[in-house]
Amino acid sequence: MSRQKMRTFGGGGPLVYALAAVVVALTLGPVLYGALGGFRSNEQLARDPAGLPDPWVTSNYTNVLSNEAFWRYALNSSVIAVVTTVIAVLAGVMAAYPLARYQFKLREPLFMVFVLGLLFPAAVAIIPLFILVTRNLELGNSWWGVALPQAAFALPITVVILRPFLMALPKELEEAAMIDGASRVGVFWRIALPLSTPGLITVGVLAFVGSWNAYLLPLLLLREDMRTLPLGVADYSTEHSADTAGVLAFTSLAMIPALILFLALQKRIVNGLQGAVKG
C-alpha cells in the first residue's frame, strides 16, 4: 500500500472514470441482463427486452430451485469439479516438487514434458479420449470418466505454475528438518505442502473453475441424469427456447458457484498468476 501511495500521478480525472464506467457497463451488462431477466416474466421480456423487472417475478428462480434436475446437475458438476481438483493438485504438486527441489539429469527434459503438455489442445484428443473412456475403461457416463481426463489436462498448467512457486520457498526450513533426520518425503508433506498453500489454492481454483465450466468432454461423455450444469443450461435453453425468463434464471443460478469461488479467492489467484507470469 505504501508503495502505491508514492505513485503521485495517474489519478482519476473525469475522463478516466467515464472510461472505467463504460468498461464496467459493457462487462457486467450481459450478466446483469441474465440475472435481472430471470426476475421478469416472458411477457415483460417481449414487451421491452432491455427494461427492468416490473413487477419483480420470483417464480422463475423458485421454479429452477425446486427443479430436481437442476440440483442433480449441480451435484454432478460439484463432484466432478472436486475430484478433478483434488487429483490435479495432488498429482501436480507431487510432480512439481522434485522438479523444483531435486537435482537430477532428466529434470529439465521432464519439465519440458509438462510445458509441451500445454500445447496439446484437448480438442485434438477428444474423439480417441471418448473412445478410451467409454469402451476401454468403461467409464462413460460416470463422474470418474470426466474427472480423470480433466485432471490430466489440468496437470501441465498446475506443474508450470507450482514449480517456480516451490523453488521460491525458503530452503532453510527444509534443510533444518533434514538435518533433524526427516526424510525427503516427510519434508514434502510437513513443510513444502503447508508452505505452498497459496500456490495450491491458485492452481486448485483454476482446475475447479475449468472443470465447473467444461463443456466439450462432458458433452460427449455424459447423458441424462449424469449431465453437468453447462450441459443442463445448454439443453434447457434449446428445450425451453420459448421460456426466455426461465432460461435466464437457470443460467444465472448456474453461474453463481464459480463466481463466488472466484470472488472469495481472487486476491490469491491474481498473486499466483503474477508469479506464473514472471515465471
Add this chain to the structure above:
Amino acid sequence: MTPERGATAVAPVPSETVTRRESTSRRVTGPRPGTGWRQRLEIVVFVTPALALMATFVLWPVISAARMSFYSWRGFGPMDKFVGWRNYELVLGDDVFTGAVMHNFIIVFASLAVQLPLGLGIALLLNRKIRFRGLLRTIVFVPYVVAEVIAGVVWFQLLQPEYGVIDGLIKAVGLTPPEQGFLGTPDLTLATLFVVLTWKYLGMAVLLFMAGLQSVPDDLYEAAQIDGASWWQVQRRIAIPMLGPTIRTWMFLSMIGSLQLFDMVWVLTHGGPANATTTMATYLINQGTGRGNYGIAGAASVILFVIAFVMALVYQVFVLRRDTKEAR
C-alpha cells in the same frame, strides 16, 4: 532522459538473483553420498501419478488420433481398412475444413489485433490510482469466470433477432438491425462471435497485464516523473516495454486458445449459418461423433495439432526464447 535504457537494464536483475540463489542451494542440498538410489526412487514415486495420467489421457489419445487418421473407420468393429493419406486429402480438399482453418486464423489475428491494445488500455487505466480499483479489477474478470456455454446462452438471448436487447438498442439509435439477426446473417456471424469472445476473454488479458504492471518498480515511475515525463510518456516508454514478457505470454495463450475454439461456437451457431463459423474443433466433432467418420476426424485432429505445434514452436523460437533465457 533515458527511461527506456533504464528499463532494459533493470529487467534481467530479478532473474539473475533467482539463478544465483538456486546455484547456492545446489551446493547445500546436492545429493548426499550413498542416497542416489533412494533419491531416484523418490523422484519416480513423486512424478509417476502425473506422468501416468498424462500418458493415459493426453498422450495415448493423441497418438490414437494419429493412427485413426490413416484408416477408414466408422467407430465400431476392427480398425483394419488402411487408406494411407486419403483422409488427409479428403480433409484438406474439403472447403468446409479450409474455411474452418481460415476462421480459426481470423480469430487468432483479430484477437491479437483487438484484444491486445484494448486489454493494455484497460490495464493501464485501472493501474492508475483511482477509487474502486480493486472492485474494477474484479468486475473486469467476471466474464472470464463464467462458463463459455453459460455466457453463450445469455448472448444468444441478447442477440435474438427482433426481440433481443441488441436489436432493441440498435433500433433505439435509429439504425436497422440485420433482418436475420446477427447470428443468422452469414456475413456477420464470425464478427459477432468475435465480439462475444472478446467480451469473454478480455478480462484474462487485463488481469495478466495488471499483474505484470505491479512488478514495474515505482522508482522508475518516480524518476521519470521528476524528469517531467507525462503520464502517457511514462506508460509508453517504461510500463509497456517492461510488460514485454507478460504480453508475449498472453499472446501465446491467446493463440492456442483461438485455435481450439469450440464451446462458444457450438452454443451460439453450431458452426452455421452455412458453415460461416465452423472451426477446426467443431469440424472434427461434427465428422467424428456427429457422422461417425472417425478417420476423417482423426486427420482433422492431426492437422489441428500440427498447426498449433508449428505456431507454438515458431513463437517459442522467435519470440519467447528471449524470456525463457532470461528466466533461467
